[in-house]
Amino acid sequence: MFIDPQTDRGGDGSGPSPALTIVGETDEGIIVNGVKPVGTSAAFAQWLHLGVFFRPGLPPDQVIFGVIPTNTPGVTIVSRESYVNDDAANHPMAAMGDELDSAAIIENVLIPWDCVFHVRNVEHAMLYPKRVFDWHQYYVLVRAAVRAELMVGLAMAMANSLGTYEIPEVKVRLAKFVEFQHILQAAVLAAEEHGFITPGGQFKPAPLRVDTGRAYFLEHYPAMIQELLDLCGRVALMYPSEGQWNDEKLRKWMEPTVTGAHGDGYDRIKMARVIHDLFLTEWGTRQQMFDNFQSTPLRMIRFLNMMRFYQTPTGDHIDFARQVCGIEKAETAIDAQPAYIRRIDRAAAPAGAAT
Incomplete structure (x- = not known):
């Protein structure tokens, strides 16, 4: 949980803040008070990893890096509304679960010294996240590559069902998905191939290759979503629910409307449900927001790349x-x-x- 509250960004940062702050220090550790507003899956976690991102005017007492058990007295987890949909037949993706972003209210909690990694050094706040997140960003890149692999499969399968796969213009559009997936796969392989052993003895995938792949994904992902939805047409929005499909009176009318060039109509409906869940629901929109902002957004990725490069x-x-x-x-x-x-x-x- 590194993100701080989005309070007034126009001031010099010297006014009162709800951000997590050191309010005391004892022989046992530091006493902290405040709010960490975003932690993915924090409600399911056993430990909270606390940190901070550098910003101009960051007070030293808000530079806190450490861990605390989630069930520590004085810690309250406040989760947003869940986007899980238990109707697995109609919402196959949303029924799989929700990472459930949460806030942590931390009321005068003691963090023992053996759980404190670093405090009060503002300059270090610029360096610490980079060291921690280099490995995390690799997982983010792999996640993006898997998403691209799914998208190329959905696009080709839907075009095959609709009978548009052999149209030259459609093939040209499908090639965009193939390129998207292969470039991200190449970034994963390059990161692994050019990885190295750190001074601490850990293997690290090459950070510049990782973040270059992440930047490519974030820049092109919205256009690929639009391309997929455009290739699907109304199919991703207008399709029978499971109950409608199982109603014999309705099905005899609806079944001919989803007859495709290949496969039966129900196959197309199942594909449409996945596409709809991924890109046209609250559950899917949250995934896109998560991809945009987890760890670092696109502009920050590029800024950090240049810090690392030259x-x-x-x-x-x-x-x-x-x-x-x-x-x-x-x-x-x-x-x-x-x-x-x-x-x-x-x-x-x-x-x-x-x-």
Whole structure:
């Protein structure tokens, strides 16, 4: 739970804030009070991982990184309304569950020192999340690649059912889904192939490859959703419910309207239900919002990529461009990457790996 409340962003941050704040310190630990407004699946968790994202004017007493058991006295979990729909026949995706985003109200809770990772260093708040999230972002990329794989399958299966698959223009549009999926799959493979052992001895998928794939997904995902819905037409919105389909009086009229080129009509209805749940319901819209903002939104991904890539316009890439242009290298070498990135991204080949 790293996100702070969306209070007045126009001030200097010095006024009263409901954000989680250190209000005391003892030999046993720190005493904190305040609200963490977003934690995915917090209601199901045994521990809350508390942190903060850097922002201008961030008070040192709000720089808190640590963990506490969810059932700690003084901790109240407040969840949003669930989007689960128990009608599995009509809502096959929403019936599978909901990650149930929650807020945590933390009232004068003691966090023992052995559960405190870091406090009060504002500069460190810029560095800590990057170290923690590098592994998390890899899972986010894999999730995006799986979503793209599902979308290409749904698009091709629906076109096959509608009898539009052989139309050249439809094939061109389906190719967009194939490209989308293959680029994301390539990003996953590249992240794994170029991963390395950190100074702490952990294998880390290459962060720049991971975040480049994430940025590509976030930029193109809305257009791919629209493309899929457009290829489906009314099918994803207007289809019989399970009860209507099982009503013999209605079914004799409706069944001819869903007869396809391949497969029976009920197959198309089942596909339509999945597409509708994913992209045209509260459950599906929440998934899209989650993809847009979990960990870091698109603009922040790109900003952090440049922090990791080069701090100044120099380095091997620019030397290569200067060489092609016939320009000599700069006489003064400039440290292109921040020291903390080199410390956490020091590449070392895993045992048995080709060099």
